[in-house]
Amino acid sequence: MCGIVGFFTKTPVYQPRLGACLSAMLIEMTDRGPDSAGVAVYRNPGRRGGTKLSLFSPVEGYDWSTLGSDLTVHVGHVSSLEVRASHAVLDVAAEFSAVKDWLAAHHPEVRVMSAGTHIEIFKEKGLPGLVAGRFRFDEFAGTHALGHTRMATESAVTTEHSHPFSTGLDLCLVHNGSLSNHNRLRRRLERESIEFQTDNDSEVASGYLTWRLSQGASLDEALEAAIADLDGFYTFAVGTKEGFAVLRDPIACKHAVLAETDDWVAMATEYRSIAVLPGAEDARIWEPAPGRIYSWAHA
Amino acid sequence: MIDLDLSQLNLRSVNERLQATLPGANEQSYRVLHPNGCHALAVGLTQPIEVKVEGHVGFYCAGMNQAASVEVAGHAGPGLAENMMSGEVRISGNASQSAGASGHGGLLVVEGDAASRCGISMKGIDIVVGGSIGHFGAFMAQSGRLVVCGDAGAGLGDSIYEATVFVRGEVEGLGADCVEKEMTPDHLKALAALLGQAGMDAKAASFRRYGSARKLYNFDIDHAGAY
Numbered sequence: 001m002c003g004i005v006g007f008f009t010k011t012p013v014y015q016p017r018l019g020a021c022l023s024a025m026l027i028e029m030t031d032r033g034p035d036s037a038g039v040a041v042y043r044n045p046g047r048r049g050g051t052k053l054s055l056f057s058p059v060e061g062y063d064w065s066t067l068g069s070d071l072t073v074h075v076g077h078v079s080s081l082e083v084r085a086s087h088a089v090l091d092v093a094a095e096f097s098a099v100k101d102w103l104a105a106h107h108p109e110v111r112v113m114s115a116g117t118h119i120e121i122f123k124e125k126g127l128p129g130l131v132a133g134r135f136r137f138d139e140f141a142g143t144h145a146l147g148h149t150r151m152a153t154e155s156a157v158t159t160e161h162s163h164p165f166s167t168g169l170d171l172c173l174v175h176n177g178s179l180s181n182h183n184r185l186r187r188r189l190e191r192e193s194i195e196f197q198t199d200n201d202s203e204v205a206s207g208y209l210t211w212r213l214s215q216g217a218s219l220d221e222a223l224e225a226a227i228a229d230l231d232g233f234y235t236f237a238v239g240t241k242e243g244f245a246v247l248r249d250p251i252a253c254k255h256a257v258l259a260e261t262d263d264w265v266a267m268a269t270e271y272r273s274i275a276v277l278p279g280a281e282d283a284r285i286w287e288p289a290p291g292r293i294y295s296w297a298h299a
Numbered sequence: 300m301i302d303l304d305l306s307q308l309n310l311r312s313v314n315e316r317l318q319a320t321l322p323g324a325n326e327q328s329y330r331v332l333h334p335n336g337c338h339a340l341a342v343g344l345t346q347p348i349e350v351k352v353e354g355h356v357g358f359y360c361a362g363m364n365q366a367a368s369v370e371v372a373g374h375a376g377p378g379l380a381e382n383m384m385s386g387e388v389r390i391s392g393n394a395s396q397s398a399g400a401s402g403h404g405g406l407l408v409v410e411g412d413a414a415s416r417c418g419i420s421m422k423g424i425d426i427v428v429g430g431s432i433g434h435f436g437a438f439m440a441q442s443g444r445l446v447v448c449g450d451a452g453a454g455l456g457d458s459i460y461e462a463t464v465f466v467r468g469e470v471e472g473l474g475a476d477c478v479e480k481e482m483t484p485d486h487l488k489a490l491a492a493l494l495g496q497a498g499m500d501a502k503a504a505s506f507r508r509y510g511s512a513r514k515l516y517n518f519d520i521d522h523a524g525a526y
Binding site for chain 2: 251252255257270271272273274275276281285286287289290
């Protein structure tokens with residue numbers, strides 16, 4: 001059991017309150033996922049040609065400013081560095097592959113949680129309310145965000161096993177459910193040079209999408225292919241630079257609710273998380289049909 | 300009518316209040332406000348009281364209902380009126396999956412659509428859906444009636460026992476051992492009465508009837524090689 005929430009602003013009205021809305025939704029899903037929580041937020045686009053990175057270090061008081069200076073000297077100019085609890089968000093004037101290779105060689109203790117121009121990912125062990133407070137989710141302004149609360153069923157409770165999982169530049173995945181063919185699929189994807197940080201099943205789904213997208217598939221095509229190749233039950237929410245997509249498995253094992261007003265679209269595992277949103281009582285509410293891809297994007 | 304406001308009271312105290320109503324007590328009707336998708340609201344009611352819920356409810360609303368009449372002005376999450384014994388549950392919006400699951404008796408009316416597995420393992424309940432249902436409606440349904448005024452998804456009546464299914468619209472596909480059956484005058488009469496009881500404006504003659512071909516009841520020696 002886990003909880004998924006997503007909030008997409010159709011107009012600028014709720015953009016300053018994106019984090020506050022998402023936090024309230026996330027905390028409602030505490031009893032579906034008390035082990036860990038995480039958020040992917042799309043905000044503050046970085047400079048063109050540069051890379052925005054969310055990095056994680058388990059070391060308390062990690063010296064991010066030295067890492068930032070070293071990156072400036074060896075890889076590309078770091079124009080901003082913001083530390084939030086165990087995570088730091090940096091804008092680096094370099095291609096992601098160059099930053100990634102340099103970090104792997106010189107700072108293997110640091111994990112890359114997300115990369116792109118808009119996305120930031122923050123995730124940690126602990127109750128969703130505590131995690132939201134630690135990262136100050138309610139401060140975030142932005143266009144859209146996804147969140148996840150995890151009740152672990154098949155692999156360890158660590159920061160790395162938490163959701164959202166990065167699936168490529170500005171892409172992420174949150175998952176409610178469990179996959180049964182993830183070990184075989186992970187081996188297949190590893191042969192295709194997809195790297196995994198954990199033994200988690202959801203990370204395989206994210207790696208699968210990464211692989212399909214790297215083969216030139218559109219997000220909808222990658223999700224269509226996932227219906228055939230992923231065995232198990234799931235509700236996925238996938239974050240993109242422009243918006244997000246929702247997919248339930250074809251036999252609809254896992255719940256999901258969608259809601260829409262003139263100003264926003266929200267998705268959640270349960271209606272409780274939508275009830276806390278401003279205007280929820282007048283929202284159009286429906287259950288996404290199994291095996292159908294729903295997506296929203298800013299033009 | 301007594302108002303119980305879930306923005307002021309906690310769920311357990313509201314359920315306890317509803318469950319504790321004694322036969323012959325002065326107040327037999329309640330209005331529940333601000334449910335906000337809470338789970339297991341108005342469950343385990345054993346007296347013929349009236350409960351009106353204003354707003355959307357979460358999982359397992361009106362579960363195990365016995366004798367009470369529960370009306371929801373809104374949508375319901377999974378497991379609506381699960382294992383209902385008697386009484387009536389009516390919802391003005393849509394119901395998520397497994398509405399009326401394993402219900403033994405009473406009437407469940409979903410005025411909107413019901414999602415997958417509506418009436419799964421039903422054991423005598425009557426379910427009337429004003430809209431359409433998702434896949435695997437009446438899965439392993441043992442007895443009772445499932446009436447669908449709209450369309451039915453794939454796998455309707457899979458492994459059905461002696462329940463009866465009536466569908467007015469399109470059936471995407473029938474599940475294992477479910478077949479269309481003749482609509483006799485007795486069926487038409489009974490269906491018309493049930494539609495009337497549910498307050499559905501639909502003609503019984505516009506429905507088709509489905510039930511068990513009874514081919515899965517016994518082991519077939521011709522299939523021995525498959526095991």
